[in-house]
Amino acid sequence: MIPVWCWGETVWNSFFISAMARYCVSLNITWLVNSAAHKFGDQPFEKNIEARENPVVALLAVGEGWHNYYHVFPWDYATSELGYTFNLTKVFIDVMAMIGLSYDLKTANPNAIKDRKLKSGDRTRVTLNEKPKLTLNIKYAK
Numbered sequence: 288m289i290p291v292w293c294w295g296e297t298v299w300n301s302f303f304i305s306a307m308a309r310y311c312v313s314l315n316i317t318w319l320v321n322s323a324a325h326k327f328g329d330q331p332f333e334k335n336i337e338a339r340e341n342p343v344v345a346l347l348a349v350g351e352g353w354h355n356y357y358h359v360f361p362w363d364y365a366t367s368e369l370g371y372t373f374n375l376t377k378v379f380i381d382v383m384a385m386i387g388l389s390y391d392l393k394t395a396n397p398n399a400i401k402d403r404k405l406k407s408g409d410r411t412r413v414t415l416n417e418k419p420k421l422t423l424n425i426k427y428a429k
Contacts, residue, residue: 324354350374
């Protein structure tokens with residue numbers, strides 16, 4: 288009713304855009320986790336399963352696209368070794384932990400993650416917690 292009262296939208300337009308369209312988009316992004324994240328991407332932890340790491344799905348699904356990690360380490364609440372990179376779900380859970388609404392959070396051992404990469408991964412990310420290096424190549428005009 289807010290679009291009707293504040294912006295003069297029709298009731299039907301308000302319902303279909305703000306309710307139904309938003310609901311359909313969020314459902315399709317959720318389903319994308321179990322389709323695209325099983326078809327496209329890297330398999331740094333286990334190359335013999337279908338689940339893959341897909342950064343596009345992780346961005347759209349607020350952190351749920353790191354599917355290969357999730358299938359190998361299902362007890363890790365972050366579902367990723369990358370910290371807060373494309374993982375707003377981890378941010379939310381950490382905030383809930385700070386205010387006491389989430390507790391007993393389990394994570395995978397960093398050595399176990401590295402060992403699993405070396406043992407059965409596809410060798411796409413072999414260093415633990417690899418941070419992207421930002422380099423600026425600036426050339427000044429003379």
